[in-house]
Amino acid sequence: xxxxxxxxxxxxxxxxxxxxxxxxxxxxxxxxxxxxxxxxxxxxxxxxxxxxxxxxxxxxxxxxxxxxxxxxxxxxxxxxxxxxxxxxxxxxxxxxxxxxxxxxxxxxxxxxxxxxxxxxxxxxxxxxxxxxxxxxxxxxxxxxxxxxxxxxxxxxxxxxxxxxxxxxxxxxxxxxxxxxxxxxxxxxxxxxxxxxxxxxxxxxxxxxxxxxxxxxxxxxxxxxxxxxxxxxxxxxxxxxxxxxxxxxxxxxxxxxxxxxxxxxxxxxxxxxxxxxxxxxxxxxxxxxxxxxxxxxxxxxxxxxxxxxxxxxxxxxxxxxxxxxxxxxxxxxxxxxxxxxxxxxxxxxxxxxxxxxxxxxxxxxxxxxxxxxxxxxxxxxxxxxxxxxxxxxxxxxxxxxxxxxxxxxxxxxxxxxxxxxxxxxxxxx
Amino acid sequence: xxxxxxxxxxxxxxxxxxxxxxxxxxxxxxxxxxxxxxxxxxxxxxxxxxxxxxxxxxxxxxxxxxxxxxxxxxxxxxxxxxxxxxxxxxxxxxxxxxxxxxxxxxxxxxxxxxxxxxxxxxxxxxxxxxxxxxxxxxxxxxxxxxxxxxxxxxxxxxxxxxxxxxxxxxxxxxxxxxxxxxxxxxxxxxxxxxxxxxxxxxxxxxxxxxxxxxxxxxxxxxxxxxxxxxxxxxxxxxxxxxxxxxxxxxxxxxxxxxxxxxxxxxxxxxxxxxxxxxxxxxx
Numbered sequence: 001x002x003x004x005x006x007x008x009x010x011x012x013x014x015x016x017x018x019x020x021x022x023x024x025x026x027x028x029x030x031x032x033x034x035x036x037x038x039x040x041x042x043x044x045x046x047x048x049x050x051x052x053x054x055x056x057x058x059x060x061x062x063x064x065x066x067x068x069x070x071x072x073x074x075x076x077x078x079x080x081x082x083x084x085x086x087x088x089x090x091x092x093x094x095x096x097x098x099x100x101x102x103x104x105x106x107x108x109x110x111x112x113x114x115x116x117x118x119x120x121x122x123x124x125x126x127x128x129x130x131x132x133x134x135x136x137x138x139x140x141x142x143x144x145x146x147x148x149x150x151x152x153x154x155x156x157x158x159x160x161x162x163x164x165x166x167x168x169x170x171x172x173x174x175x176x177x178x179x180x181x182x183x184x185x186x187x188x189x190x191x192x193x194x195x196x197x198x199x200x201x202x203x204x205x206x207x208x209x210x211x212x213x214x215x216x217x218x219x220x221x222x223x224x225x226x227x228x229x230x231x232x233x234x235x236x237x238x239x240x241x242x243x244x245x246x247x248x249x250x251x252x253x254x255x256x257x258x259x260x261x262x263x264x265x266x267x268x269x270x271x272x273x274x275x276x277x278x279x280x281x282x283x284x285x286x287x288x289x290x291x292x293x294x295x296x297x298x299x300x301x302x303x304x305x306x307x308x309x310x311x312x313x314x315x316x317x318x319x320x321x322x323x324x325x326x327x328x329x330x331x332x333x334x335x336x337x338x339x340x341x342x343x344x345x346x347x348x349x350x351x352x353x354x355x356x357x358x359x360x361x362x363x364x365x366x367x368x369x370x371x372x373x374x375x376x377x378x379x380x381x382x383x384x385x386x387x388x389x390x391x392x393x394x395x396x397x398x399x400x401x402x403x404x405x406x407x408x409x410x411x412x413x414x415x416x417x418x419x420x421x422x423x424x425x426x427x428x
Numbered sequence: 429x430x431x432x433x434x435x436x437x438x439x440x441x442x443x444x445x446x447x448x449x450x451x452x453x454x455x456x457x458x459x460x461x462x463x464x465x466x467x468x469x470x471x472x473x474x475x476x477x478x479x480x481x482x483x484x485x486x487x488x489x490x491x492x493x494x495x496x497x498x499x500x501x502x503x504x505x506x507x508x509x510x511x512x513x514x515x516x517x518x519x520x521x522x523x524x525x526x527x528x529x530x531x532x533x534x535x536x537x538x539x540x541x542x543x544x545x546x547x548x549x550x551x552x553x554x555x556x557x558x559x560x561x562x563x564x565x566x567x568x569x570x571x572x573x574x575x576x577x578x579x580x581x582x583x584x585x586x587x588x589x590x591x592x593x594x595x596x597x598x599x600x601x602x603x604x605x606x607x608x609x610x611x612x613x614x615x616x617x618x619x620x621x622x623x624x625x626x627x628x629x630x631x632x633x634x635x636x637x638x639x640x641x642x643x644x645x646x647x648x649x650x651x652x653x654x655x656x657x658x659x660x661x662x663x664x665x666x667x668x669x670x671x672x673x674x675x676x677x678x679x680x681x682x683x684x685x686x687x688x689x690x691x692x693x694x695x696x697x698x699x700x701x702x703x704x705x706x707x708x709x710x711x
Contacts, residue, residue, distance in 0.1 A: 082675045089467060111467055199658020251553035253570030253659055263554055390677040401660030406572055
């Protein structure tokens with residue numbers, strides 16, 4: 001049999017190639033000439049999507065000639081980070097404005113991926129925001145992203161049980177242990193204090209809160225002080241909560257936020273460390289702890305100030321954006337007081353602007369904001385450094401080893417110090 | 429095949445496609461692994477074999493490799509044993525056989541991330557169903573002694589059906605006359621299994637072993653969702669370590685070196701199996 005390639009095959013292959021090329025160059029923004037489209041990438045916005053849709057349409061109405069397309073990324077923070085890294089590394093201009101996690105700002109800024117937005121917060125503006133997020137977005141005097149909404153760790157407590165046994169919310173960690181021991185001894189089936197101890201980013205937040213509330217630091221005046229006596233004491237206290245005082249059940253060693261919220265929400269824990277989002281679930285009609293929950297700033301070690309780990313999202317502008325001015329105006333709009341207020345009312349995102357915590361409408365709809373204000377004032381960013389992701393990659397397993405008793409706090413902190421020194425050395 | 433030249437013409441489009449999507453990335457990976465490449469510090473320079481030298485004395489890599497080998501050895505052996513038992517059961521004739529086969533396949537059909545999430549809740553020390561059923565208070569994912577075994581158990585649950593179906597296909601190819609003849613000769617079930625079923629099933633077992641070993645060695649999603657590598661990296665596998673280095677901390681040079689080691693291990697495993705496999709078929 002004589003073989004020859006069917007002539008149609010070649011044509012089909014050419015056609016396929018043409019189609020592939022057409023696709024790669026085909027996604028020019030559709031729109032009228034003279035009209036700018038800016039793309040806003042971000043994680044999923046909670047609640048009814050229509051509210052945010054509305055906010056964006058309003059922006060378009062106020063800025064004729066600009067349309068906004070918002071594109072939602074997977075909700076996992078790691079996946080979002082990966083998306084931005086891959087795209088920004090290849091200098092992609094496919095998106096203009098994007099949501100930046102509080103720990104990414106220095107990294108992205110150092111890589112040269114974020115447009116300098118210092119001009120957006122001139123004069124007194126920086127003081128309108130909480131200190132924590134402002135510190136997190138500022139590198140060597142330049143502002144690389146604008147705080148959009150804020151999150152911070154706080155203490156949830158069962159106010160009915162505290163009242164029943166005549167206690168007030170604890171101010172120090174030792175008070176917390178005493179209260180928890182006293183109440184759990186008389187209330188069967190209830191844990192003392194639950195928090196998040198799985199090896200993940202949340203663990204770093206939990207541990208830093210203990211270290212900070214004992215006057216400890218990771219860096220002090222640019223030198224590494226992770227293996228300080230303060231840190232050793234705070235870290236061994238965390239292990240003691242589980243192993244010695246038995247106030248914290250070992251199950252926290254594999255817990256992230258949701259399982260602890262679940263336990264507390266079913267009335268099975270006296271104290272819990274979590275983020276503000278947990279509150280709404282406790283106020284549902286069918287919730288067993290409805291109207292029985294109070295919140296406060298986390299306790300501290302005697303003689304020290306409490307601190308909570310800062311979370312939340314900022315808005316940045318892609319350095320490779322083709323429409324930087326339009327992008328900046330969207331950032332200015334979304335972080336303005338009136339849009340933050342609308343977002344707070346509609347989907348419960350906590351504003352980064354302090355003035356809104358005295359807003360009568362907001363306080364009426366969300367009475368919790370008054371208490372949260374105190375927490376957010378104490379919110380501190382995790383170490384603001386470009387190599388934060390490398391740092392946390394070292395801290396997570398070491399902290400995990402220390403609280404689960406695989407290593408002593410001394411060993412874990414010493415090992416962390418060595419590895420961080422190696423990272424810093426590699427940076428030279 | 430009559431004409432070798434025309435054969436090459438037919439496979440050349442496929443080869444071209446393969447080289448674009450496989451060979452080029454591998455070459456680029458090797459290029460990256462010879463560089464010191466830290467995006468955030470604007471560092472990108474040739475560093476020779478430094479990455480590989482560091483890898484040899486990297487405790488975390490050794491720990492990850494040990495975890496991976498343990499995970500692979502234990503999960504693959506259990507899967508083959510259990511898969512074989514299930515396949516033998518399904519190879520009988522009874523009512524609802526098709527329904528049973530479909531049911532057995534369910535765990536395999538569930539996406540890994542979904543089943544890992546499911547198991548995470550089942551493993552929960554406080555309200556997980558596993559502790560409830562066993563009447564225990566084990567912190568499956570939080571205690572260093574249990575965490576890796578918990579991941580193995582989930583993997584066994586998930587992929588035993590895959591092995592079972594592969595082996596079932598192998599069993600169906602064994603001619604029933606052999607069994608009849610053996611029975612006439614007075615062989616008992618035990619010797620039939622050892623003398624007829626197992627030798628004839630060898631190619632299918634090897635194929636299942638090959639697939640499963642490769643999959644298990646590069647396990648990522650199941651363990652990543654269950655434990656994220658914790659507690660204290662006791663469940664961190666080589667793939668998870670490489671992922672963290674590559675995409676979380678952006679050390680593309682060292683991450684590529686790690687990936688190359690994974691790649692070489694897998695190539696070695698495949699070659700070994702393929703050698704055994706071709707030997708088995710020729711017989």
